[in-house]
Structure formats: structure tokens, C-alpha cells
Amino acid sequence: MDRRLLAAPAALGLVALSACGPGDGSASSHGSAAAKDGTITVVASFYPLQHAAEQIGGRHVQVSNLTKPGAEPHDLELTPKDVATLSRADLAIYEKGLQSAVDTAVADTAPDKALDVATAADLSLMHGETIGADGHDHAGESAEEHAGHSHGEGAKDPHFWLDPLRYAKVSQAIADRLGQVDPAHAADYDANLKAFTGRLTALDQELAAGLKGCTNRTIVTSHAAFGYLADRYRLRQVAISGLSPEEEPEPAKLAQIATYAKAHRVTTIYAETLVSPAVAQTVAKETGAQTAVLDPIEGITDASAAKDYVGVMQANLAALKKGQSCP
Known part of the structure; x- marks a missing residue:
């Protein structure tokens, strides 16, 4: 049985107790303490979402990352403290389908405070076998020719951030949601978004020219x-x-x-x-x-x-x- 699917539900019974405990310096220790000084507490499920939230939120947000440095995000397991942090956040940013433990925890503890970026990312690519059992590339075949070869069932590719322009679309969605959560600073979020997407556009141009x-x-x-x-x-x-x-x-x-x-x-x-x-x-x-x-x-x-x-x-x-x- 997949322990990732068990991690979040098993922790739910401990949320109230964990939320009252002292912070331990982990990525989840910002919590309600940050909210008291007027900043917005944001929990991101992995690095690209953390980075975008920090760039857009600036000094108005405290961002924590559920995936610790060096950990592989696909296999994330949540601790009771992680689930407690998620439940306390003003905004949780995640990508549904990438991390099953996060999907479960969001659905159970913070569905109204969560932003699923999958829609903004426009996950249009389906992953399947690039080469067939004969070792040849079938990308140029017609649909009928392609159907004659053996290919695995496709699944949506979640790695949108490796295309800077898709990442910019997700950043727009994050800025919009931050503006809804904290309308007093919406203009700042828009300005930060403009600066960040400018860097992403420049990166896209650099990649296009270089490749x-x-x-x-x-x-x-x-x-x-x-x-x-x-x-x-x-x-x-x-x-x-x-x-x-x-x-x-x-x-x-x-x-x-x-x-x-x-x-x-x-x-x-x-x-x-x-x-x-x-x-x-x-x-x-x-x-x-x-x-x-x-x-x-x-x-x-x-x-x-x-x-x-x-x-x-x-x-x-x-x-x-x-x-x-x-x-």
C-alpha cells in the first residue's frame, strides 16, 4: 500500500494538537505567528510554487514549502505538523495530481483556501512512450500508423514550470489569488508579477535563441x-x-x-x-x-x-x- 496516501489522513487526528505545539524551525513553523504581524501565510507544495509565491508576494507574505530541500516531490509524505501548517495557512498552493498526500490533505483540511495551479498551467501534454517496442521513433506517423504500435497509457505531464511561459501563466493565477486574499496589497502583487514575468519572458527569449x-x-x-x-x-x-x-x-x-x-x-x-x-x-x-x-x-x-x-x-x-x- 502506498504510504503517501496514508500519511495525510493519518495525521488529521493530530492536527489540533500539532497546531498548538511550539515551532521547531522547520519550513512549517511560520503558521499563525506570521499572520499576527499582518503578513499572509502561504504554504506551497514544492519549490517552483514557493519561488513564484515569494517573487509575487514579496514582503507581504511568509511562504513555507512542504517539500524539504533535497527531497523528491513526487514521493512526498506529510507529517502531522505539515498537515497542521496546511490547515492554518491563509493560502495553500499546490498542483493536483503531482503529490497524492497533498491532494488528500488539501481536500480534508483546506479546500476553500487552496489554489490548484493545474488549470492555469494548461497541462496539455500527455506522457507516453516516445519510441515503440521496435526501438524506432513514431512521432511523425499518422494516427493510424501510430495505433499499430504498442504504447503505454498516457498521463498528463505536470512539469509545466520547465516552460517559462507556462510558469508565467501560473504566476498570474497566484497573483490573482493573493489579491483576493489580501486586497489591500493587490497593487503590489500586480507590480511584482509584472517584474517576475518580465524575467520569465527574457528567459524564454534566451532559451529560444540558444536552442x-x-x-x-x-x-x-x-x-x-x-x-x-x-x-x-x-x-x-x-x-x-x-x-x-x-x-x-x-x-x-x-x-x-x-x-x-x-x-x-x-x-x-x-x-x-x-x-x-x-x-x-x-x-x-x-x-x-x-x-x-x-x-x-x-x-x-x-x-x-x-x-x-x-x-x-x-x-x-x-x-x-x-x-x-x-x-
């Missing part, structure tokens, strides 16, 4: 986190694992990926920061490729290439330009 002339447009990644980035900048993602990096690929899948990589002259296999690079290294060894880091920015740690979203995206661009032979 325009790549010799090889196929990126082989550890897990299927880069679909929106690939779609925006006309790359082709081939993922070793699925939407969760914890999925263990079968040996046959690894062989298919290796065959595909060789056929398409892939020279770089991309690993990431929060999970083991072992699988990417296995494919690289099989194909004679090198490895490089492509960060899905699900969290910022000391191992991250920069200290914030824009900086890590710029590091990703540098890695892609080198790995894909871009001018």
Missing part, C-alpha cells in the same frame, strides 16, 4: 520531466523513466533507449540532481555517450547549479547547448 540551431534535437533524459521545454523549443524528449523519477525501467526499455540513442547519434544522456544518475550512466556506457546534468528544478539544494529558478534554467541551457551541439 534554435542545435545539430541534434533529441534529448535523452532520466525521467519525463522535460516535455513542455521540448515542446516549446522544438526538441524531442526521450525519457528513460516515466513521469516519476523513481520508476525503474525494465531492461528491455533500457535496450530500446540505447538502440534509439545510437540510431539518432545522441552524444549526451542527461541525469539530474535529486535522484541517482546510475540509470543515465548505464545508457551512456552502452551508447558511448557522455552524461550531463539537466535539472528538472523540483527543488533547490547545494548541488544545484544556481540558487534560484532562472539561474538553474540558464545552467540547463548551457548544458543543452553543449550536449546538443548548439552554436
Whole structure:
């Protein structure tokens, strides 16, 4: 049984007790104490939502993150203190479908105070097998031809933030909701939003220019986190694992990926920061490729290439330009 599904409900009986206890310095300790000084308490379920809330809210908000630095957000389990923090927040920001424990806790403790960003993100991409059982790319086939091959059931790709323009849409939704919760500072939220989306627009332009002339447009990644980035900048993602990096690929899948990589002259296999690079290294060894880091920015740690979203995206661009032979 999935412990993530049990974590939040099991904690609910302890919410009242936990909410009255002293803070321990964790990310959830802002709580009601912050509200007393006039700031808005915001709980974000993982880093990109935390970052957007901080950039837009500025000095008017206290933002905490349910996913601790270094933790993999897909597998988040909530403690009783986390659930208590969620129940006390003025606003909870999450993405339904990404973290099942958060979905359950929001539904049980804070449904009227929560913002689900999935709608604003326009999760239009469905993840499925990029290559078929024969190891060939079927992306250019007609629907009838494609149906003749074996493909896994698709699921919506939640990694919207790797497309800066989708991230900007989500940021707009966060600013709108903050303005509703705290109308006295709505003008400040709008001004901060304008500045933040300006940085995201500049980042989009930098990515578009940097990836325009790549010799090889196929990126082989550890897990299927880069679909929106690939779609925006006309790359082709081939993922070793699925939407969760914890999925263990079968040996046959690894062989298919290796065959595909060789056929398409892939020279770089991309690993990431929060999970083991072992699988990417296995494919690289099989194909004679090198490895490089492509960060899905699900969290910022000391191992991250920069200290914030824009900086890590710029590091990703540098890695892609080198790995894909871009001018």
C-alpha cells in the first residue's frame, strides 16, 4: 500500500494538537505567528510554487514549502505538523495530481483556501512512450500508423514550470489569488508579477535563441520531466523513466533507449540532481555517450547549479547547448 496516501489522513487526528505545539524551525513553523504581524501565510507544495509565491508576494507574505530541500516531490509524505501548517495557512498552493498526500490533505483540511495551479498551467501534454517496442521513433506517423504500435497509457505531464511561459501563466493565477486574499496589497502583487514575468519572458527569449540551431534535437533524459521545454523549443524528449523519477525501467526499455540513442547519434544522456544518475550512466556506457546534468528544478539544494529558478534554467541551457551541439 502506498504510504503517501496514508500519511495525510493519518495525521488529521493530530492536527489540533500539532497546531498548538511550539515551532521547531522547520519550513512549517511560520503558521499563525506570521499572520499576527499582518503578513499572509502561504504554504506551497514544492519549490517552483514557493519561488513564484515569494517573487509575487514579496514582503507581504511568509511562504513555507512542504517539500524539504533535497527531497523528491513526487514521493512526498506529510507529517502531522505539515498537515497542521496546511490547515492554518491563509493560502495553500499546490498542483493536483503531482503529490497524492497533498491532494488528500488539501481536500480534508483546506479546500476553500487552496489554489490548484493545474488549470492555469494548461497541462496539455500527455506522457507516453516516445519510441515503440521496435526501438524506432513514431512521432511523425499518422494516427493510424501510430495505433499499430504498442504504447503505454498516457498521463498528463505536470512539469509545466520547465516552460517559462507556462510558469508565467501560473504566476498570474497566484497573483490573482493573493489579491483576493489580501486586497489591500493587490497593487503590489500586480507590480511584482509584472517584474517576475518580465524575467520569465527574457528567459524564454534566451532559451529560444540558444536552442534554435542545435545539430541534434533529441534529448535523452532520466525521467519525463522535460516535455513542455521540448515542446516549446522544438526538441524531442526521450525519457528513460516515466513521469516519476523513481520508476525503474525494465531492461528491455533500457535496450530500446540505447538502440534509439545510437540510431539518432545522441552524444549526451542527461541525469539530474535529486535522484541517482546510475540509470543515465548505464545508457551512456552502452551508447558511448557522455552524461550531463539537466535539472528538472523540483527543488533547490547545494548541488544545484544556481540558487534560484532562472539561474538553474540558464545552467540547463548551457548544458543543452553543449550536449546538443548548439552554436
